Amino acid sequence: MPTEKELLALCLKWIEHPQGDAFDKAMLIDAVKAKLAPRPWVGLTEEDQAEISDRLGLMSVAWLDLMDAVEAKLKEKNQ
Numbered sequence: 001m002p003t004e005k006e007l008l009a010l011c012l013k014w015i016e017h018p019q020g021d022a023f024d025k026a027m028l029i030d031a032v033k034a035k036l037a038p039r040p041w042v043g044l045t046e047e048d049q050a051e052i053s054d055r056l057g058l059m060s061v062a063w064l065d066l067m068d069a070v071e072a073k074l075k076e077k078n079q
Contacts, residue, residue: 007031041075 002010010028044052049067053059
């Protein structure tokens with residue numbers, strides 16, 4: 001899978017010189033579709049939360065509830 005910058009470069013190449021070969025065009029179409037596909041939500045694991053809590057020196061039920069609430073709001077906004 002090309003990086004976003006590589007994908008944009010390929011798109012620009014096709015816009016400027018559309019006579020490229022079919023393989024390049026097929027690869028470009030697949031790459032653009034893959035970049036446009038929605039990505040699955042990846043939340044924080046309990047280990048991630050514990051690491052953040054330890055780093056900040058905060059470990060309480062209220063702190064864990066706050067992290068869960070922030071994560072839920074982010075998930076809501078990104079759907």
